[in-house]
Amino acid sequence: MGQADELGEVLESSDRREAGATHTVSLTLRIRRYNPELRGEESWWDEFTIQADPDDRLLDALHQVKWYQDGTLALRRSCAHGICGSDAMIVNGQNRLACKVILRDVVPRVTVEPIRGLPVLKDLIVDMEPFFAGYRSVLPYLINDSGEPVQERLQSPEERHRFDDTTKCILCAACTTSCPIFWGDEEYVGPAAIVNAHRFIYDSRDEAADERLRILAEKTGVFRCRTTFNCTEACPRGIEVTKAIQEVKRSILFERF
Amino acid sequence: MTTVHTYDAVIVGAGGAGLRAAIEASDRVRTAVISKLYPTRSHTGTAQGGVCAALANVEEDSPEWHAFDTVKGGDYLVDQPAAQLMCEEAIDAIYELEHWGLPFNRTPDGRIDQRRFGGHTRNHGEAPVKRACYAADRTGHMILQTLYQQCVKRNVRFFNEFYVLDQLTTDGRCSGVVAYELATGELHVFRAKAVLYATGGSGRMFKVSSNAHTLTGDGPAVLFRRGIPLEDMEFFQFHPTGVYKMGILLSEAVRGEGGILLNAEGERFMERYAPTVKDLAPRDMVSRAIFQEIKEGRGAGPNRDAVWLDVRHLPRDVIEEKLPDVTEFARVYLGVEPTTELVPIQPTAHYAMGGIPTDVDGRVVVDEAETAVPGLYAAGECACVSVHGANRLGTNSLLDIVVFGRRGGRHLAAFAQEADLPELPERPEGFVEDLLEGLRGRQQGANAADIRNELQEQMQDLAFVVRSEESLRKMQQILGGLRERYERVFVQDTGRMFNTELMEAVELGFLLDCADATVAAALERDESRGAHYREDHPLRDDEHWLKHSLAYRQEDGQIRLGSKPVKLGPYVPMERKY
16 A cells, blocks of 8 residues: 555544544533531532533533532642643542543543542542642652762663653652552551652662662551552553552662661 | 731742742742642643753754744744843753753763754754753653752742732832632732742633643733733744644644644645744744645544644654653543544644743833832743743743743842832732622622633634734624623632632633733734734734833723833844744
8 A cells, every 4th residue: 555545544534533522421420529618527429410522521521510500619620631630539439630531431420539548628629738748758859969060960861761650740649549558547658759759769860769768668658558559550640659669668678778 | 817928038829930939039038939739730840842952962052043043933022132141041051950850861871862843943044953851741840840849858938729819019119919828718918028920821811722721811910900011912822733622732842753744635734834844843833834724625624623743653662752641642632542543733822922021030120111110020931021022932931931930039039138128008908808809799690601711712713823903803892791791700609718719710800801911912013923913914014013012901991002122132033934
């Protein structure tokens, strides 16, 4: 087949694909509510039904509810394409970003709850402070006291690749709040903090790996992990969180500071 | 209840510019950073392709070539001394980010790798040059994370999920801001010697936008309401490659790595519009070319209103290693497999070249004589230095935030070290109380989402890539009607805690202000330059329009337009060909 024919075929099939799904479908959202100003400490379920484009995001559906049915519905969101990390929530039992769930995958009915293990403040909004406190505890910044060269520090592509996976973290808390150990033990720093420690421990330019490993070897650190892989499944960035935690464990055990 | 805080310096916004300024200021003076989002949620994190600096790590380059490209790319509306300074300081700014740990991609010999980007050329337009430093297609994410990490290290004081809603001025100098705390609904007065605005963009004026829901022009609107002019608001960048219908950015790095654009007939149409650099022409030209293809019936997709982005010919490892996120966006949001299928794209509202007028030290300057308001600063997308002129080159926004965030933060701190603490005006929170009571006080009224939808749809139709006197007059009329409806907006949530409905209504007011300024300035400028294209005046008119616009909100609500000259330099305006 010639190149022109091949292109023609791709153009045709692309056009056909685009011609699909422009109809709307009915979606019922079952949402866990909490609003101490309205109903005290009790939480409850609300159901809303909307008409939506199946190619839209769950975030768009939540907006429709908020904008046209119940303005009090509270959630965080910003970028709406999975980068800012604002809208982690439990969707049909799994931690997801609402802006990365496409409606065609959940119609006709979807259940939405706030992420677990952090205090709920209103509807889908939780208190993120304990999460960020865990993050801050692992020294999440480059430490190098050897003086700065005039130009860049050299780092080979292989050295750079060593910690690539954990640089992707957007601090959305989907991993940490999927972890059963974190639910039961608020002292545990949680997967996201370990991911952010990992990002520096294996960076060839950093000089404080020992200090971070010492922090993570403590009772609030990596050995709380029971390798359930919830965190890896929950990560919207595809980070192999459990693997990162195992690498840190191994470094503590075998390359001990 | 209102709480009063006292700081030497306040920074509003915690994206790249705000965080970079905070690093600079917090070491020297008592600094508070006020942000309506957690800092890592800021939109800097979504920037993808790279940040340019003439490091010459991969091939010959110089800051002077970079400056020329910036000026030409901006269609000669750029203040040339500012662009020269930015391109010279770029090199040090990138090394600084690397020293702070930014994980740039590397060359085989361990240096920062660089790649091609639209409008960046060797030796004044000869050929594309590899100038963009990058970390896969997550460069903005890495910059935001790295700057936030440095703030954590320095124990910077953040007030997260606080919305700044008013600027305080005492005897002509800046005396602080008033903020609304989302968690409690309480007002906070921040008394300060100096304030720097770094609130980002206003792309949510348009229906198809790469911008976050939260990019509602807050800083520019707050100051506009207090008589500070907005500069060059008619220049809004429409990025050529947004995800069809959704507007999510697909980085120019896709074309930098060899991706091409095709029309419905499978023709690589950019060869006709920019024979030398083709698909890597500046964004305004590519967006207009796409509009032209669609207008002439060569648009793709069921509605013939898209074109294709084609990366099928790129090596797998380039797609997976250098463009992983944009590849995923195509898969998740379009259900398209870019390695074997074509990706439907359309131009998306992306970046405000205009904004709060500043000098190169971030000082807000309010008139033709560049009179500064003592203690008032701005940096990043909300500001207009102007280094982007009529059309920003790709990567120069990330450069802008680190270079001018640093300069602004430094100058802000020096000012605060010297100045005494200004008195607060009487009843400092009065303006904000009235604003919120107005919104909260109604039992029924107009729906804010309806008004916002109409604003976005009409701006998309009438003030997008192609404009005319007729379309802009119509838009002005529509804005008048939307304003009337906005005065009757009803907020259903009467609570104090996390009343995001109330804040969305406030943000809609900010968007309307930005749209007013944008449309007024676009109507006045009867020429075409950079991103501002008037089909009734398709040519650039240097005789009348080689100048910046200044839009002032007057006491009676009307907009008055002024101007100030472009600061020229070595580059004589010539016809823009690529």
